[in-house]
Amino acid sequence: MTILDKIIAEKEKEVRTLKLETNKAAPAHQKSVVRIADSFRSTETMNIIAEIKRASPSKGSINLEVNPAEQAKKYEACGAGAISVLTDKTFFKGSMDDVRNVREATDLPILCKDFFIDTVQIDQAKAAGASIILLIVAALTPEKLKELHQYATEQGLEVLCEVHNEDEMKQAVTLDAAIIGINNRDLKTFNVSLDTFGRLASMVTNPETVLISESGIKTRSDVLHVRNSGAHGILVGETLMQAEDLTEQFQALQIPLSKGDAANAR
Numbered sequence: 001m002t003i004l005d006k007i008i009a010e011k012e013k014e015v016r017t018l019k020l021e022t023n024k025a026a027p028a029h030q031k032s033v034v035r036i037a038d039s040f041r042s043t044e045t046m047n048i049i050a051e052i053k054r055a056s057p058s059k060g061s062i063n064l065e066v067n068p069a070e071q072a073k074k075y076e077a078c079g080a081g082a083i084s085v086l087t088d089k090t091f092f093k094g095s096m097d098d099v100r101n102v103r104e105a106t107d108l109p110i111l112c113k114d115f116f117i118d119t120v121q122i123d124q125a126k127a128a129g130a131s132i133i134l135l136i137v138a139a140l141t142p143e144k145l146k147e148l149h150q151y152a153t154e155q156g157l158e159v160l161c162e163v164h165n166e167d168e169m170k171q172a173v174t175l176d177a178a179i180i181g182i183n184n185r186d187l188k189t190f191n192v193s194l195d196t197f198g199r200l201a202s203m204v205t206n207p208e209t210v211l212i213s214e215s216g217i218k219t220r221s222d223v224l225h226v227r228n229s230g231a232h233g234i235l236v237g238e239t240l241m242q243a244e245d246l247t248e249q250f251q252a253l254q255i256p257l258s259k260g261d262a263a264n265a266r
């Protein structure tokens with residue numbers, strides 16, 4: 001059983017409970033925020049989706065003491081283009097309250113980073129103030145992926161469609177996903193290879209598609225590596241959650257998006 005299988009088994013239990021609680025869901029959040037499918041294609045520097053991540057299956061505890069609202073404000077001050085909030089409790093020690101608190105603290109787009117398998121979770125994420133949800137191709141049948149993608153889109157949410165290999169990328173392309181996240185972390189071994197990004201990004205021919213490189217990004221040269229393979233944005237958790245000097249860390253990762261500015265990037 002892979003870690004993803006274990007997480008999805010837990011989600012199935014959570015969804016059963018959530019369905020009993022649906023009527024207690026808070027009203028949908030009203031703030032209007034920019035859409036990263038548009039904004040990430042018009043910036044001059046690398047877009048950073050900065051993640052609130054207390055713990056993870058691969059690393060254990062990362063930053064258990066974090067105050068998500070305060071951390072989000074710091075990320076915004078440093079120039080983040082969006083905030084990712086890991087809401088899974090069992091494996092990442094997050095919660096949907098983290099999204100609510102971050103929404104109070106910032107008007108930036110918020111990615112609810114959970115393992116979505118049912119529309120009830122999408123309703124919950126929207127009600128908490130998320131503007132983007134994650135759909136992990138490996139966690140869904142093609143039919144479910146299509147259904148949840150359509151449902152989220154109808155709710156006015158953006159979807160980050162996450163892939164790990166060629167087969168999953170073919171599905172994301174067939175879906176015509178506007179934002180595709182290529183996860184550099186192998187969910188079976190937890191090994192990270194930034195070459196995964198370039199390999200899979202080359203399969204995307206639609207110039208409108210926004211490509212995000214996810215996981216294992218630590219240094220300026222990591223960002224250069226994925227930028228040169230076509231990344232519009234990077235999703236960074238651990239490196240930012242453990243940064244001693246967040247401003248300095250952001251400056252290191254914020255390279256120009258255009259290769260023409262390569263001299264400034266080094």
Ligand SMILES: O=C(O)c1ccccc1NCC(=O)[C@H](O)[C@H](O)COP(=O)(O)O
Pocket residue numbers: 003004051053056057058059183187214215216217235236237238239
């Ligand atoms: O991070 C993990 O160990 C993990 C394990 C299983 C499923 C998902 C996992 N992480 C979620 C993410 O996608 C990352 O938090 C995100 O890409 C940021 O990664 P990093 O910068 O390496 O913290």
